[in-house]
Amino acid sequence: MNIVVCIKQVPDSAEVRINPETGTLIRDGVPSIINPYDLHAIEAGLQIKKKVGGKVTVITMGPPQAESALREALSMGADEAVLLSDRAFAGADTWATAYTLSRAIKKVGADIIICGKQAIDGDTAQVGPELAEFLDIPHVAYVKKIEALKEDSIVVHRLMEEGYDVVESSLPVLITVVKEINEPRLPSLRGKLRARSAEIKKLGIKDLEVDESFVGLKGSPTQVKRIFAPELKKDRKIFEGTPEEQVQKLIEELRRLGCVL
Amino acid sequence: MRIVVKKDLCTGCETCVSSCPYTAIVIEEGRAFITEYCQLCRACLSVCPEGAIVEISEEADKVTSTSSEYRGVWVFAEQRNGKVSNVAFELLGAGRRLAQKLGVELSAVLFGATKEAAEELIKYGADRVYLAQDPGLEKFNDEPYARLLTSLINTHKPEIVLAGATPVGRSFFPRVAAALRAGLTADCTAFEIEPETRNLLQTRPAFGGNIMATIITPSRRPQMATVRPRVMKKLEPDPSRKGEIIFIKPDSIPSRTKVIDSIKEVSELTVNLQEADVIVAGGRGLGDPKGFKLIEELASLLGGAVGASRAAVDAGWISYSHQIGQTGKTVCPKLYIACGISGAVQHLVGMQSSDIIVAINKNPEAPIFNVANYGIVGDVYEIVPLLIKRIKELKGL
Numbered sequence A: 001m002n003i004v005v006c007i008k009q010v011p012d013s014a015e016v017r018i019n020p021e022t023g024t025l026i027r028d029g030v031p032s033i034i035n036p037y038d039l040h041a042i043e044a045g046l047q048i049k050k051k052v053g054g055k056v057t058v059i060t061m062g063p064p065q066a067e068s069a070l071r072e073a074l075s076m077g078a079d080e081a082v083l084l085s086d087r088a089f090a091g092a093d094t095w096a097t098a099y100t101l102s103r104a105i106k107k108v109g110a111d112i113i114i115c116g117k118q119a120i121d122g123d124t125a126q127v128g129p130e131l132a133e134f135l136d137i138p139h140v141a142y143v144k145k146i147e148a149l150k151e152d153s154i155v156v157h158r159l160m161e162e163g164y165d166v167v168e169s170s171l172p173v174l175i176t177v178v179k180e181i182n183e184p185r186l187p188s189l190r191g192k193l194r195a196r197s198a199e200i201k202k203l204g205i206k207d208l209e210v211d212e213s214f215v216g217l218k219g220s221p222t223q224v225k226r227i228f229a230p231e232l233k234k235d236r237k238i239f240e241g242t243p244e245e246q247v248q249k250l251i252e253e254l255r256r257l258g259c260v261l
Numbered sequence B: 001m002r003i004v005v006k007k008d009l010c011t012g013c014e015t016c017v018s019s020c021p022y023t024a025i026v027i028e029e030g031r032a033f034i035t036e037y038c039q040l041c042r043a044c045l046s047v048c049p050e051g052a053i054v055e056i057s058e059e060a061d062k063v064t065s066t067s068s069e070y071r072g073v074w075v076f077a078e079q080r081n082g083k084v085s086n087v088a089f090e091l092l093g094a095g096r097r098l099a100q101k102l103g104v105e106l107s108a109v110l111f112g113a114t115k116e117a118a119e120e121l122i123k124y125g126a127d128r129v130y131l132a133q134d135p136g137l138e139k140f141n142d143e144p145y146a147r148l149l150t151s152l153i154n155t156h157k158p159e160i161v162l163a164g165a166t167p168v169g170r171s172f173f174p175r176v177a178a179a180l181r182a183g184l185t186a187d188c189t190a191f192e193i194e195p196e197t198r199n200l201l202q203t204r205p206a207f208g209g210n211i212m213a214t215i216i217t218p219s220r221r222p223q224m225a226t227v228r229p230r231v232m233k234k235l236e237p238d239p240s241r242k243g244e245i246i247f248i249k250p251d252s253i254p255s256r257t258k259v260i261d262s263i264k265e266v267s268e269l270t271v272n273l274q275e276a277d278v279i280v281a282g283g284r285g286l287g288d289p290k291g292f293k294l295i296e297e298l299a300s301l302l303g304g305a306v307g308a309s310r311a312a313v314d315a316g317w318i319s320y321s322h323q324i325g326q327t328g329k330t331v332c333p334k335l336y337i338a339c340g341i342s343g344a345v346q347h348l349v350g351m352q353s354s355d356i357i358v359a360i361n362k363n364p365e366a367p368i369f370n371v372a373n374y375g376i377v378g379d380v381y382e383i384v385p386l387l388i389k390r391i392k393e394l395k396g397l
Helices: A036-052 A065-074 A094-108 A127-135 A187-197 A244-255 B015-019 B066-071 B086-101 B117-125 B142-156 B167-180 B268-275 B291-301 B309-316 B344-352 B381-395
Strands: A002-006 A009-011 A032-034 A055-061 A082-083 A110-115 A138-151 A153-158 A163-170 A173-177 A201-203 A223-228 B001-004 B026-028 B031-034 B053-056 B071-079 B106-111 B128-132 B160-164 B183-188 B189-194 B199-206 B212-215 B223-225 B244-248 B256-266 B279-280 B303-306 B335-339 B356-359 B376-379
Touching: A002 A036, A002 A094, A002 A127, A002 B356, A009 A065, A009 A082, A032 A065, A036 A055, A036 A065, A036 A110, A036 A138, A036 B335, A055 A065, A055 A094, A065 A187, A082 A094, A094 B167, A094 B183, A094 B244, A110 A127, A127 B160, A138 A163, A138 B142, A138 B167, A153 B167, A244 B356, A244 B376, A244 B381, B001 B031, B015 B026, B015 B303, B026 B291, B031 B189, B066 B309, B071 B086, B071 B291, B086 B117, B086 B160, B086 B189, B086 B223, B106 B142, B106 B199, B117 B223, B128 B142, B128 B167, B142 B167, B160 B167, B167 B183, B167 B223, B183 B199, B199 B223, B268 B279, B268 B303, B291 B303, B291 B335, B291 B381, B303 B309, B356 B381
Parallel strands: A002 A055, A002 A110, A055 A082, A082 A201, A110 A173, A138 A173, B071 B106, B071 B160, B106 B128, B128 B244, B160 B223, B183 B223, B279 B303, B279 B335, B335 B356, B356 B376
Antiparallel strands: A009 A032, A138 A153, A153 A163, A163 B256, A223 B212, B001 B053, B026 B031, B189 B199, B199 B212
């Protein structure tokens, strides 16, 4: 089975801050990591391979330095890695990213495509389902369990607001996975050694059959107009006095706002 | 529009490198270069001491002529077991305001529900409801939903289409946007209209809520967005409101996925958590599971639900279904009382859009106080019983 896992290198979002005075980002020393949900996607791919055999290919679109994310995936046990990198891809939103990925995956070939449910920098959760549409294959998002996998079909549990759906799909299929699906393995020493010298296949715009007006900035329907810091609570009040007095003041405030009684 | 580095001005000082939230600037041959990770957020423009980073417009960012035939605001009304979800009414509230500003009508799209459900949408603000009744649409299924909505949009050409940022909306809306070559913005928390362009200004949190971004779709229509539940205000239902119901006869819609079963898994408690007006939550500061007895008592006095930080769940004091934060539930009640929760960013992203936040914590430096409207620095075991006592007195209990 050809298993393709899409990953993204992201800044560790818990460490990114904005300077409220200048409106600029402070990300000095913020490490780049594999998007945490994508680690679960890689693990899911490796587990499928172990069960039914096949090959796990990891793919990412990004600048040349995203190669390190691919090497990490290889060290976990992925067989092959593809880096989609070209200056023409610059400024891509989810639409153009999914389009470009779809052209590359067509080239690689896939029976099952696995993505993390979302990337922690953008938090959009859109690239997976958009990619499925571009490939004209079905998708199931928010998968927390793979119940059965046959040659031409798969049964998964899809997380919903009040529980889960059991969904059957034909293959090829794209799934996006949540953290509950598995516990990602750590790279083995042997894996690390192998990953260090493994070849990474690099694809640019010339290697893909793409409509050039659909990639990068030009191909992106959306644009970021502005970024800014979330508003801080300006009316913050820390009460003073004895515990009884503090509680009394809090209750008065909450009653004034119509929150209690 | 594009952001470029003027090579002759750049000194390679690297100031811009750390200003970029997308790791999109690298130094090559002693000069800054903007890579394909650039999202045009403009964060780098103001930081360059040499003024070497500039914005250039490549072509007119205007709505193409064919786009001007797109008019009207649509909301996708999600239903479960025939019952319209709360988020649909919230979308109608937001959609009504946008439709008014644009001087157009507000329509709702409803799949697999009854005429009565459609009438309810009219009471909540819809001028028109497109209702498709088909057994194949009663349960959510990506492909039929995406195909049908895509074809409706192609026929009627609305300029804005909104859905809830729920597992349903976030799963099938991207397929529709991909097929239509439309811009889609995820999980929005605020909307404005730019009058001269009719562009929808879509504001959303990114980086786990550390940063807000405003997104536009300048040259494509429709403009699509998913909207975070419990952020938009629904209108008061007006039973006298009139509207039109248009019945859609869908062609047989093939689907390669099939929902075999739907399992309701969560307890009533969890449901309460996301619908509750009041949440009282406990964290590591409680010290042991008995603390949740106090939390429960306060919550039930206030008619609220019980939440917890990951630390309390990991300690085994309360079940995971109560967990709030990045790996738990996202909530935005009217009142959130955090007891003994320090406020790690992973917790804050799950609750910081609550209307009123009260923090009770021993440590005055705890980050929870940064997002709180009201804070009490003190021992949970002293403050919470006092609160319970005073509320009981007020209630005459």
